[in-house]
Amino acid sequence: MGPHNAFYKDEPIRELDLALTRQGFKLIYPQDANDLLKLIEHNPRICGIIFDWDEYSLELCSEIHLLNEYLPLYAFINTHSSFDVSLNEMRMALWFFEYALDAAEEIAQRIRQYTDEYIDTITPPLTKALFTYVKEGKYTFCTPGHMAGTAFQKSPVGSLFYDFFGGNALKADVSISVTELGSLLDHTGPHLEAEEYIARTFGAEQSYMVTNGTSTSNKIVGMYAAPAGSTVLIDRNCHKSLTHLLMMSNIVPIWLKPTRNALGILGGIPKREFTRESIALKVAQTENASWPVHAVITNSTYDGLLYNTQYIKETLDVPSIHFDSAWVPYTNFHPIYQGKSGMSGDRMPGKVFYETQSTHKLLAAFSQASMIHIKGDYDEQTFNEAYMMHTTTSPNYPIVASIETAAAMLRGNPGRRLINRSVERALHFRREVQRLREESEGWFFDIWQPDGIDEAECWPIQPGDEAWHGFTHADRDHMYLDPIKVTILTPGMSELGDMAAEGIPAALVAKFLDQRGVVVEKTGPYNLLFLFSIGIDKTKAMSLLRGLTEFKRAFDLNLRVKNMLPDLYAEDPDFYRNMRIQTLAAGIHNMIRQHDLPRLMLQAFDTLPEMKMTPHQAFQQQVTGNVETVSIDQLIGRVSANMILPYPPGVPLVMPGEMITEASRAVLDFLLMLCTIGEHYPGFETDIHGATLTEEGRYLVRVLKEQPSI
Structure with a gap:
């Protein structure tokens, strides 16, 4: 911080300014301590602070320490300066220099040395080794x-x-031939150091870096934890990578069936599903099933609901539990998530816990960056065989380094501040939407959340609070809403499924926002999901708010589709030529009412299709060519060869080897209703994994061939 009206201080600082500039540093002079703290908070490239000890002393050091405990502090003193520094305070990165003429070059050299040490301290081991290798500029004769x-x-x-x-x-x-970087496959050298570094950061006993996404991490864990012929408990809300695991590995799945509310928001698995009595009944009702050796739980759900994981760990009577936490890699870094993650709590005798996380989804890492965390005893050599089955021998090192860097960013006070700011920004956005709703004339958007969200917390989905969350049979202290997963509600349906006479399907809002550069994470019938990750700043949050208010203004003016949604108009100019936005909204809303979407959706996910064979057996039938293609409306009584997974909600409705029967007809009715909207309104076709949409607008699915009767 700059000179302060004392000549014997001014001149040494001016000399130091020149010496540091020659060293390549850029110097900034804040107005006061508050200005300095704001600069540090918003400028992570600041690599040191110079200040006058007599004027600012330890109080300023402590405030800086809370922002970044690694940041070097350089205090200038004179012969009369007093010291009152405790042993704990001496652990700060604090150095003292005297005001003296002609000492600037030496001090600048020292500052350069301490800056290099600071950079070395905050840079994790593999990333550091990779940086060093690139700087050396070796000539390689390999890939x-x-x-x-x-x-x-x-x-x-x-x-x-x-x-x-x-x-x-x-x-x-x-290339993997570069020995200085160690081996990702053998877990040696800087790669091993990186995994140990990540495990310490995330509260695990062992961690693995994966370069093909959590889809691959899930398969690695499953290949190790579930031997052929065994039975596995799997969350029916599973990611499709777990369905692919079942197709690859000859195991018997038993489904843990979660709840849903009328809005289509994915709830959690009820407590009763985890009990020994419930599992014993499922085993008895499933052909070739034995007591499960492994369980897979999706935590959090797509819509941001987290479990009380301690209850699951204590109640679920299986040797290993895998928490698929692709969407919540940050739960170890804020107190509101305590007890809600796979790595929280202590190890338990006789059990091993796995947690897979998509580092790239909500942390700062390249796409495909993922981690596996483990707590408990396991066979490292056998696990690594499963790891190598799914890991390339030519890994992309920038992806690997980004995983480690994402972990490094979360360490210490800077990391806690990152996550805390993410939570605070989401809370601020929620309050702004509420304020706009109160001030708006007529309708405005709502948010799926409880009343009175003053403090940062994960809000419990409690029985008796159905008016806001819509889950009519919620368990106490079981599920919690993550504040950074923000679900915006559009008019048309209540949380309990009551349909209004008028409504605005969320897909219209999503298309409007997309044309303004705002991409929605997930669109339901009357809800839109937005993720307030650490990369969301005030500018982006304001852009979203502005987009919502602009949609309301344009909708209330009843603009033409051509002017309000030009990309949609381009899908079928003849159909949309004279249509206005309120007419389009009313048409889709009335179609949803006629098909009774809330009832259809709840029934579709409540009654599962009948499992005729395991997904593995169904895939074997497919690879031998024992399949044929039929229209989706002919699915009843046929065994599906593939999973059928509509977006939204993005979880499988029909698994390979399952058959929709009359008892589960609601599954087909729901799929047909989704198809109908696209048939009537171009541009609103549903994306259904496992179904092919023809140019004529028909959805085709693959089923096993019927065996001729004898």
């Missing part, structure tokens, strides 16, 4: 063939590619 980007620069289009991504990104794409 990859672009040779640190050199090959790209020998081609016009390759040069465009090189210029876009930059030299360092390509130089860091190195």
Whole structure:
């Protein structure tokens, strides 16, 4: 901090300014301590603080320490300065210099040294080794063939590619033959150090870095934990990667059936489903089933509901439990998530807990970055065989380094502040929507949350609170709403499924926002999900608020579809030529009312299709060619060859080997209702994994061939 009206202080600081500038530093002079603290908070590239000890002393040091305990502090003193520094305070990165003329060069050298040590301290081991390797600029005669980007620069289009991504990104794409970096597959050298570093950061006993997403992490855990012929408990709200695991591995699934509310928001598995009595009944009712050796629970749900994981760990009588936590890699870094993650709490005798996380989804990492965390005893060599089955021998090192860097960003006070700011920003946005709703004339958007959200917390889904959450048979102290998963509600349906005479289907809002550069994470019939990750700042939050208010203004003016949703108009200009937005909203809303969407959706996920064979057996039938294609309306009585998974909600409705019967007809009725909207309104076709949409608008699915009767 700058000179303060004392000549004997001014001149040494001016000399130091010049010396540090020659060292390549940029110096900034804040107005006061508050200005400095704001600068540190919003400028992570600040690498040191120079201040006058007599004027600011330990109080300023303590405030800076709360923001970043690693940041070097340089206090200037004179011969009369007094010291009152405790042993604990001496642990700060605090150095003292005297005001003296002609000492600037030496002090600048020291500051350069301490800055380098600071950078070394905050940089994790593998990332550090990768940076060092790139700086050395070695000539390699191994893969990859672009040779640190050199090959790209020998081609016009390759040069465009090189210029876009930059030299360092390509130089860091190195071969597994580079011994200085150790081995991702053998877990040696800096890779091993990185895994140990990540395990300490996330509260695990062991962690693994995975470079093909949590889809692969889920398969790795399943391949190790569930031997062929065994039985596994699986959340019916599972990600499709777990269905693919079942298709790959010859195991018997027993489904844990979650709840849903009328809005289509994914609830959790009720407490009773975890009891020994409930599991024993499911085993007895499932052909070839034995007592489960493993269980997979989705935590959190897509819509942000977290479990009391301690209850599950204590109640579920299986040797290993896998928490698929793709959407919540940050739960170890804020007190509101305590007891709600796979790695929370202590190990338990006779049990091992796995947690898979998509580092790239809500932390700062490249796409496909994922982690596996483990707590409990397991066979490391056998687990690593499962790991190598699904891991390439040519991993992308920038992805690996981004996993480690994401972990490094969460360490210490800076990491806690990152997550805390994410929670605070989400709470602020929620309050702004509430304020706008109260001030608006007529309708405005609502938020799926309880009343009175003053403090940061995960809000419990409690019995008796159905008016806000819509889950009519909720268990006490079992499920909690994550505040950074913000679900916006549009008019048309209550949380309990009561349909209003008028409504605005959420898909219209999603299309409007998309044209303004705001992408929705998930769109339900009357709800939109937004993720307030650490990368969301005030600017982005304000853009979303502005988009919502602009939609209301345009909707109330009843603009033409052509003017309000030009991309939708382009889908079928003849159909939308004279249509106005309120007419479109009313048409889709009335269709939803006629099909009684709330009832259909609840029934579709309440009564499961009949399992005729395991997903593995069904896939074996498919690879031998024993399949045929039929229209989706012919599914009843046929065994599905693939999973059928509509977006939204993004979880399987029909599994491979399952048959929709008259008892589960609601599953087909729900699928047909989704198809009908697209048939009537171009641009609103439902994306259904496992079904092919033809140019004529028909959905085709693959089923097993019927065996001829004898």
